[in-house]
Amino acid sequence: MGQGRLCNSPSCPNIGPGVAEAPGTPYAMGVPTAVLCLAWALALACAHPLTQSKTEAAGGGHPHGAEPPSNDTDLAQLCADEGRFDATTLSENGTMLFFRGEEVWESSHGGFRLHARPLAASWPEVGGPIDAALRLYGWQHPQEHQSLYLFQGEQVWAYFGGQLQPGFPRRIGDEFPGVPGGLDAAVECHPEECGGKTILFFKGDTVYAFDLALRVTKPRSWPGLGPCDAALRWLERYYCLRGTHFQRFNPLTGEVPPSYPRDLRDYFIPCPGRGHWNASWGAAGDRCSEMPFQALLSDDTGRIYAFRGGLSFRLDSLRDGHHAWPLGQTWPGLEGEVDAAFAWDGRTYLIQGSQVSIFLSGQGYRRVLGYPRALQDELGVSSADAAFTCPHSANLYLITGDHIRLVNLTQTPRQAGEPVPLPHDHVDGAMCTNDGVFLFHGPSYHQYHSVAQLLGAKELPSQSIATHFFHCPQ
Ligand SMILES: *[C@@H]1O[C@H](CO)[C@@H](O)[C@H](O)[C@H]1NC(C)=O
Ligand SMILES: *[C@@H]1O[C@H](CO)[C@@H](O)[C@H](O)[C@H]1NC(C)=O
Ligand SMILES: *[C@@H]1O[C@H](CO)[C@@H](O)[C@H](O)[C@H]1NC(C)=O
Numbered sequence: 337m338g339q340g341r342l343c344n345s346p347s348c349p350n351i352g353p354g355v356a357e358a359p360g361t362p363y364a365m366g367v368p369t370a371v372l373c374l375a376w377a378l379a380l381a382c383a384h385p386l387t388q389s390k391t392e393a394a395g396g397g398h399p400h401g402a403e404p405p406s407n408d409t410d411l412a413q414l415c416a417d418e419g420r421f422d423a424t425t426l427s428e429n430g431t432m433l434f435f436r437g438e439e440v441w442e443s444s445h446g447g448f449r450l451h452a453r454p455l456a457a458s459w460p461e462v463g464g465p466i467d468a469a470l471r472l473y474g475w476q477h478p479q480e481h482q483s484l485y486l487f488q489g490e491q492v493w494a495y496f497g498g499q500l501q502p503g504f505p506r507r508i509g510d511e512f513p514g515v516p517g518g519l520d521a522a523v524e525c526h527p528e529e530c531g532g533k534t535i536l537f538f539k540g541d542t543v544y545a546f547d548l549a550l551r552v553t554k555p556r557s558w559p560g561l562g563p564c565d566a567a568l569r570w571l572e573r574y575y576c577l578r579g580t581h582f583q584r585f586n587p588l589t590g591e592v593p594p595s596y597p598r599d600l601r602d603y604f605i606p607c608p609g610r611g612h613w614n615a616s617w618g619a620a621g622d623r624c625s626e627m628p629f630q631a632l633l634s635d636d637t638g639r640i641y642a643f644r645g646g647l648s649f650r651l652d653s654l655r656d657g658h659h660a661w662p663l664g665q666t667w668p669g670l671e672g673e674v675d676a677a678f679a680w681d682g683r684t685y686l687i688q689g690s691q692v693s694i695f696l697s698g699q700g701y702r703r704v705l706g707y708p709r710a711l712q713d714e715l716g717v718s719s720a721d722a723a724f725t726c727p728h729s730a731n732l733y734l735i736t737g738d739h740i741r742l743v744n745l746t747q748t749p750r751q752a753g754e755p756v757p758l759p760h761d762h763v764d765g766a767m768c769t770n771d772g773v774f775l776f777h778g779p780s781y782h783q784y785h786s787v788a789q790l791l792g793a794k795e796l797p798s799q800s801i802a803t804h805f806f807h808c809p810q
């Protein structure tokens with residue numbers, strides 16, 4: 337078997353990497369929106385990456401910029417009081433916005449900070465408290481990408497790139513026929529979750545579901561949810577805020593899962609000494625720290641995870657912030673470090689030492705009964721430093737030291753092919769997407785167009801993980 341060939345058997349002719357397929361049409365600009373939030377529990381806010389930069393281009397995806405100084409007095413007051421928010425939404429720039437009276441609070445530092453500023457500083461035309469807010473993006477018209485809608489009384493204001501759009505403010509009923517003024521809350525619902533592009537408007541006990549394609553409104557009654565002061569879509573999940581509490585809800589049925597309501601200050605508001613804000617994560621939890629990742633995972637739906645310590649980060653979630661969560665919140669029951677990971681056939685394989693756990697993805701991840709199992713029994717190898725499958729391919733590549741081996745996942749029992757040398761002495765983690773094969777080492781990664789290029793190549797120059805995947809300042 338020659339260089340550039342990886343086979344299970346001498347007869348297998350071709351190791352096409354399967355990375356040539358065109359990516360599915362993403363709903364957001366360049367961002368796969370089938371990005372599902374996987375945390376069972378609401379795993380929180382540990383990572384909105386975007387600072388309150390006034391210099392970045394809307395949708396430019398480079399959240400650099402001056403960080404406003406933290407005002408701990410402000411935050412302490414917010415955490416101490418029992419007030420409610422008028423509205424909440426993600427901003428055009430992927431930060432979380434909480435509106436209260438004449439002020440807006442914006443997340444920064446990966447969600448570890450909230451800063452207040454006058455609402456009028458960003459949206460001078462609105463003037464005064466708002467009733468509801470939402471962010472629309474990925475609709476047909478480029479103009480509507482990243483638009484922010486603010487509602488007050490009978491009127492709606494639409495902003496794009498921070499600018500009020502022509503023709504606004506408009507009467508709410510003119511922009512959204514059938515939707516009343518004096519709203520309590522509003523949230524956009526994406527086709528993946530609502531079956532069509534929809535906006536949910538809340539007023540009292542009634543929810544008005546506005547279909548953006550048909551431009552019709554259907555009133556709904558969701559007694560299990562109750563009135564909402566504010567509503568938010570975040571990483572494919574839907575939240576209704578009321579006072580200092582919030583509930584998650586199903587945007588089609590209004591159903592609320594068990595264990596809600598929960599206190600906002602344990603999740604969305606980074607209150608000192610409360611909640612998921614865990615300083616002991618240290619540099620591992622800071623997306624820009626340049627600590628190595630032990631494993632990466634990309635699946636056919638476009639979700640990408642990076643594993644470091646007992647945490648995992650989403651890499652494909654720029655529009656909603658990047659997030660670090662304890663492993664167990666995404667993969668129930670999983671603890672410790674992940675050494676290698678890959679996805680195949682709707683399943684996620686997480687390798688820890690000589691063991692592998694398999695998780696089924698659906699509404700969150702669920703571990704397959706009987707796992708973890710010995711890696712040797714499952715894949716025919718005893719350990720792996722890194723692993724990857726390319727989109728829609730059953731070829732698994734396992735990397736140990738400076739060699740790579742192929743496993744045909746459709747065969748049973750599975751056997752690893754002969755080791756083939758790599759142009760790298762060691763890699764920490766690897767993944768393969770429609771953009772090619774990525775090998776990660778320390779703070780850097782190397783990108784190859786295909787498996788064939790990887791095997792034929794000399795080591796290609798490296799690039800920074802923090803800069804390119806996490807949009808950190810250089
Ligand atoms: C922080 O907020 C408090 C209360 O709103 C205010 O009095 C103080 O001047 C602020 N400090 C800074 C540095 O902005
Ligand atoms: C997002 O970025 C745009 C473009 O720089 C800016 O005008 C706007 O104010 C930012 N939005 C928020 C909510 O910070
Ligand atoms: C913080 O994380 C450490 C290590 O994961 C854990 O032992 C500790 O209980 C956490 N603390 C809080 C308050 O969650």
Ligand SMILES: *[C@@H]1O[C@H](CO)[C@@H](O)[C@H](O)[C@H]1NC(C)=O
Pocket residue numbers: 344348350351731744745746747
């Ligand atoms: C993997 O195994 C299946 C079933 O034995 C076979 O049909 C397929 O050609 C194999 N793929 C490769 C790349 O060897």
